[in-house]
Amino acid sequence: MRGTAFSRACTERQWERPAVFLMVYATAAARLGEPPAVTARQFHRWRQPGPPCPQPSAQRVLEEMFGTPLHHLGFDVPEHRRRDTAAPPVAAAVPPPAALRFTVLGPVRVRRGDETLAAGRPQERALLCALLMRRGHTATAQELMDAVWGGKPPGRALATLRTYAFQLRKTLGPRALVSDSGGYALHMPPEALDLVVCEGYEAQARIARAAGELPRARTLLRKALDLWDGEPLGGVPGPYAQAQRARLTEWRLTLLQARLELDLELGHHTAAIVELTALSVEYPLRERLRALQMLALYRGGRQAEALRVYTDTRHLLAEELGVDPGPELTELYQNVLCASPALAHPTVVRRRPPAKDTVPYASPRPAQLPAESADFTGRAALVHRLAEQLPRAQGAVMPVLAVRGLGGVGKTALALRVAHTVRGHFPDGQLYADLLGHRAGPAQPGPARPGAVLAAFLRALGIPAAAVPEGTPERAALYRSTLAGRRVLVLLDNAHDGPQIRPLLPGAPGCAALVTSRARLADLDGARPLDLDVMTPEEALTLFTRAIGEERAEAEPAACRETVAACGFLPLAIRIAAARLSARPAWTVSALAARLADERGRLDELRIGDLTVASCFASAYRRLRPDQARAFRLLALADGPDLSLPVAAELLGRDRHDPDVEPLLDSLVDSGLLESPAPGHYRYHALIRLYARRRAGTDADAAVRGGGDQLLTATPLKNV
Known part of the structure; x- marks a missing residue:
């Protein structure tokens, strides 16, 4: 009005x-x-x-x-x-937001002074939980719907979410909950959240312990643990809350374990026995808790009971998991058996300077993972398999998973989904870096330098900038020392090659690394490779339907299938096509499918703003050597889905038995521009073939002036 x-x-x-x-x-x-x-x-x-x-x-x-x-x-x-x-x-x-206090280390509560405010219905508490865990950062509407309802939101989820936000604003006040770019953000000082206060106590305890102030470190950890009030995020439904609840529960156990270690170092073994006995019953497979229990019993003069703890643990591990106790527990058993003097607790606790090989700085828990893709679709079995492999960082080897695939296939989205799934298993933090490995050409600065990435990682791990060494080898050594004994996940996105990655890998077991790259990282020792393919037709159709809306997709199902097929089932191409439709509500899906049916203009249609499918292929093309670029252009001129090695040799003007042809083609496979479904056979992704033919036309003059490409033409060769 x-x-x-x-x-x-x-x-x-x-x-x-x-x-x-x-x-x-x-x-x-x-x-x-x-x-x-x-x-x-x-x-x-x-x-x-x-x-x-x-x-x-x-x-x-x-x-x-x-x-x-x-x-x-x-x-x-x-x-x-x-x-x-x-x-x-x-x-x-309404009092300013500073007067509000929030708790998540127990039931989600909102307090203003001594008054406890109503947090609303369970779904409203789930919304509040998702906003609190983002600590003032904006959450999109889609992220919040996923947090409240998971993958199955109700029919009017967006309207319902806005109603929840309206009710929450009435409780908190209009200045606390603000709308921002289609989403919401909770404006509050950091100390208003008990989780932030707890993290502060933990960081101070690390500093005190590194400085030899053990009683103060123990007191700080007790203050941190006193903030917990039962199950974290109690009574909050939804998959997001469940994942955060698992992470927080794991973190509390880490804090408790650190405080018990200090109890034993300070000689409070008698009081610790009762607590450790209860915890070992609650977490029977935690070997570290069993080791602390054995040590407390031994120092309390109960050697036989300490030995029985080891025997019971060994039988339990054999029955449940079919494994033996780890080296730490086994060595402790041997020391208890022979009453080693090394197990005697310290009689005098003095403030002492840190050892020379100790890093006397605060050790925060970095949480650098970017947000997951809101429309991540499919890949469920793959995510489950990778999420099982990464947390198994036991023994002497640190796992490294290398996900490789062509540009736009969804490597980063997959890696982020897996990383967020397993982050609870890495309570000491998650590090992330975009290594910019796809950059090439004189107009771009090139891939990220390992030394610069290491400096950023060290600062995130609590090393002051002034203490970061100058050289890359020294930074890598300090990086590995800082991560020793910690469980940290490192996600290295868009890697260029092995030499760029090696300095960035943690050196100790307990950590894990997840790497994505367009090129095959054959020179990365010990990495488990994974070639990520395009989506299945069903997954591609689901992604397209989510992006344009079910009502629009159900009206033209055949046109939707034609569109995703024209996109080659490549996630980036599908998202661009869907974005073009969303920006043009008057268009039908059939109209877009008809435009994409013309191969000559298909790459031009797969463009929205500055984002294009062709640009993904262009960055890989610019990195090719001249002989590789020539082969990439010429091989695309053959018609048919598959290329045999003899046919490829003829297209390149080589002898059918030339030994250099196969290594040349394999180098294109390693760069992500060619596929090899079987030995001696090669093929292009449909969109890459179109890009190669376009390059054949635009680069023809330059190639002919250079004395090559006698067959170079933009017209496919039908009968080769």
Whole structure:
């Protein structure tokens, strides 16, 4: 409703009409960036028969809803009406966000002073949980829907989410929960969240322990553990809360274990026995807890019971997992058996300087993983398999998983899904770096330098900038020393080659590395390679349907299948095609499918803004040697889905038995521009073939001037 219409409604006393009230509400909500989330039920009183509501009351109700006078929102409220509603809006009576305190290390609660505010229904608490765990960063609507409902949101999920946000804003105040870029963010000081306070205590305890201040470190860890109040995120439903609950539970156990270690170092073994006995029953497969229990019993003069703990643990591990106890527990058993003097607890605790090989700095837990892709689709079996392999960082070898595939196939999305799935198994943090391995050419600065990445990693791990060494080897050595004894996941995205990656790999077991690259990393020793293929037709159709909406996809199912097939089932191409449709609501899917059916213009159609499918292939093409680039262009001119080695040799003008042909083609396979489904056979992805033929046309003059490419033409060769 425009301001003049509002003024006329005031004059004509039309406030008893529900339609007027609803229109004013919707307009004010839009101007504040808020959806009209209030339902008809909440306006029921305006529809009841009886005397009409007086206008000042209705106006005040609206102003209280939005926390601001209506004339501040652009409505032409008459001057006398402004005086009539001159009472301060509700927002002015709400304490600033600093007065709010939030807890997640137990049931999710909101407190203002001594008052506990209602956190709403379970789904509203799930929304609050997702916002709190982002610590002030904006969460998109899709991310929040995934957090509340997982992969199966209700039909009107977006409208329901906005209603939850509206109710949450009424509880917290309009300044605490803000709308931002289609999503929401919770504005609060860091110390208002008990999780942040707990992390601060842990960081201070690490510093105190490194400085030899063991009693102070123990006190700080006790303060951190006192913040916990039962199961974290208690009573909050949804997959996001469940994943965060598992991570926080694992972290609490790490804090508890660190405090028990200090108890034993300070000679409090008698008190620790009771607690360790209960924990060993609750977590029977935790060898570290069993080791601490054995040590506490031995120092308490109960050697026989300590030996029995080892025997029971060995039998349990054999029955449950079919394995023997690890080296630490076995060595401790031998020391207890022979009453080694090394097990005697210290009699005097003094403040001492850190050892020369100890890093006396705070050890924060970096959490650098970017957000997952909101529309990640398929790959379920692959995610499950990789998520099982990474946490098994036991023994003497640190796992390295290398995901390789052509540009736009979804390597980063897969790696982020796996990393977020297993992050609870790496309680000491997650490091992330985009290595920019796809950059090439004079206009681009090139891949990231390992030394610069190491410096950033060290700072994230708590090393002051002034203490970071100058040379890359020294930085790598300090990096490995800092990670020793910790469980950290390192995600290296868009890697260029092995020499770029090697300095960035942790050196100790317990950590793990996940690497993505367009090139085959054959020179990365010990890495488990994984070639990521394009989507299956069913997965591709699901991704396209999610992007354009089910209603639009169900109206033209055949055109949707034609579109994803024209995209070669490549996730990037599918997302670009869907984005073009979303930006053009008047287009039909059939219209887009018809445009993509023309191979000559298909790559031009797969463009949205600066994002193009061709640019992904161009970066790999620019890195080729001249002989590789020539082969890449010429081989694409053959018609048919498959190329045998003899046919490829003829296309390149080589002898059929030339021994250099196969290594040349294999180098294109390693670069991600060619596929080899079987030994001696090669093929292009459909879109890469189109790009190679385009390069054959645009590079023809230069190639001929160089004395090569006698067959170079943009026309496919039909009968080779």
